[in-house]
Amino acid sequence: MQEVKQRKIPLRKCVACQEMMPKKQLIRVVRTPEDAVLIDLTGKKSGRGAYLCGKLSCFKLAHKNKALDRALKAPVHSDIYEQLAQDFTQVEEEFLAQKDREPDEQ
Numbered sequence: 302m303q304e305v306k307q308r309k310i311p312l313r314k315c316v317a318c319q320e321m322m323p324k325k326q327l328i329r330v331v332r333t334p335e336d337a338v339l340i341d342l343t344g345k346k347s348g349r350g351a352y353l354c355g356k357l358s359c360f361k362l363a364h365k366n367k368a369l370d371r372a373l374k375a376p377v378h379s380d381i382y383e384q385l386a387q388d389f390t391q392v393e394e395e396f397l398a399q400k401d402r403e404p405d406e407q
């Protein structure tokens with residue numbers, strides 16, 4: 302019998318800074334089966350996913366070193382990055398607001 306029951310927090314790695322973080326603190330970028338690259342706030346879209354900290358700086362880093370391309374195993378065009386950058390700025394705000402609300406139930 303285990304005395305201390307360890308709660309497993311699913312960790313994922315940010316593709317830009319390589320830091321392991323709880324899944325909830327990361328933003329999922331997904332490449333859909335139709336080859337579209339999108340930000341997936343629900344975490345439920347199907348396709349190959351990559352995770353980034355909810356920071357614009359990490360997103361920019363991922364652009365610079367092509368970390369997203371590698372994680373998604375697809376070339377991510379710069380217009381997609383531009384679109385993502387816009388989305389990211391919005392998402393970042395939503396994301397931070399969400400964190401304040403402590404979305405612990407699920």
Ligand SMILES: [Zn+2]
Pocket residue numbers: 315316317318319320353354359
């Ligand atoms: Zn990061």
